[in-house]
Amino acid sequence: MWRRLGEQLQSGWKVIVVLIPFIWLLLFFLAPFFMVLKISLAESVIASPPFKPLLQWVSDSAVSINIVFDNFLFIWEDSLYLDTYLNSIKISLISTILCLIIGYPIAYAIVRATPTAKNVFLLMVILPFWTSFLLRVYAWMGLLADQGTINNLLIWLGIIDEPIRMLYTEFAVYVGIVYTYLPFMILPLYANMEKLDINLLEAAADLGAKPMMTFLTVTLPLTVPGIIAGSLLVFIPATGEYVIPDLLGGGNVLMIGRVLYSEFNANTDWPVASAVAIVLLFLLVLPMMLYQHIQSRESES
């Protein structure tokens, strides 16, 4: 009997080990999600908290459930929200492509570097993470401002007379997002390219492929998983970005993160803000599932 118990405990350990992160995710991801979902289906009132509770005791023996879809309808009808969603996706998409164009050659160069140089380069890519994200965005404000470093330098060099308007434009938001998310593109690409066998490139050359042809027929197809992983890792969070469009774009660049914030804070309209969040989540569910699928396939191979 004790042996049976011991065996069960052994297999039980596996369950316990999985249970701990599962409970963590349940508490800090699933539960908050349901809370936001609940608020998004509630009626907005001037109260604290500023929404009607889901369940209300009508009398001693009856409970009424208050669910309204007004908030979602409101988002759908007001063109502001639709425009903002589309604008967010546009900016995020373009930023992803820019990250890819800049990050791909960088990742490739790192892979081909000597071992010492490789470590230095990787450190340079990761180092910014060790400083505060907010500070780095503020630094960009200082660089891009009309009276900022870049403009001052250009005027001092005599290249321009009037400062170029950079801060509080869409351009600044692109700079901010690409700068911040570039490591998220470079690292998955690097991980994928590291596994690329040099012999394959030599084999291609041996069979008659010139360097460009080798790149198009061998390197590129084999780095597609890295490209997709990096792109999703940039696109998904960038769509919901708040700090960068707020600080670098000012009021001029409409991104959904900012809209959510102003609904929540300025309007104290928690239900609408929650609805905005829920819609954003569902928009990104498809790319997120795609990412998960690719990662699991990569880890299998």
Add this chain to the structure above:
Amino acid sequence: MDTGSKPDFEDRPWLDPDQQPFIRIQGITKSFGPFVAVDNVDLDIYKGELFALLGGSGCGKTTLLRMMAGFETPTSGKISIDGMDMTDVPPYERPVNMMFQSYALFPHMTVEKNVAYGLKRDGLPKAEIADRVSDMLSMVELSAFSKRKPHQLSGGQRQRVALARSLVKNPKLLLLDEPLAALDKRLREQTQYELMSLQEKLGVTFVVVTHDQEEAMTLSTRIAVMDQGYFVQIGTPTEIYEYPETCFVADFIGSANMFEGRVRETDGKVCLIDVPGFEQPFQVEHPANIPVGAKVWVAIRPEKLLLSPTPITETGLNILKGIVDDIGYYGNSSTYRIRLQDDRIIQVTHPNQRRPRDARHVADWEDMVYLGWEPASGVLLTK
């Protein structure tokens, strides 16, 4: 010219003075910084040869192969293939193909597409590509696997795809980097014969790099033994095995029992060698006149020693006496380690010609045995 002598050179073109070498390597040196990988080597390889570059790790054989393929540029020297200077020609413009040790099959392409890759780069019409690919695949017996991807194939099948891919363009020269290294023994033997028959059928010149001397001996028409960037000896497998020119070669190929000694006497046919520790001088057949007193080595292959538990009566043999120290059983033969009178151990190989029920060897452990060898069986080496 005497045309009657032509057939004699048919499978030994390097002996024919009228033959032009197909591949000419002249003064090739390759250095990586201060390290010299290939040291000013010259080599002529003839059309249709299966030539082996044999040596241990770091001897420069792979570097030389890569220079023939075009993946490395020589620091100095010239490489010509079929009369054309190829020294500075990039790999994608050479009529040379290579079979990599790791096969380097494109993982994202099917077997068919892998084999067709080279033909597509040449811009051939689709129909022709399809024909040549299917011909090649049936030659390597992989027609049924044409739609599979490399990860769905076994090691031996992948090797055949690599072979098909490298031969489908009918290259003038095929380079093989350790082609049999990754295969198990049975597959290795099978592939050896397949390679040889393919080569004969297609008439392609092969250059094989290997560290496995058995592989080199079975496969090739000629072998170049390499050490530290230069050729120690070039010759046919028989020449290398039975007529090594240095102690290095004698020891590298197969095993050899080495005796160091000094020349006592020589008459142009047989040399008498004084070996310290043995009263009787060794008699070794050697055509050249070596100065008396010169330091020499006598190399005797284990299979050339006659092993007898009783004194040997045959005349004209060198006789050694010893005690059986150890016996290694290999099934078809046994290797006896004999401790001689000067305490050194030599090896004697004996085929197991009898099939006794209680598996007695010719001699047992700790037995006293007599060894005999003919003067012609010993190799006299001066370096």
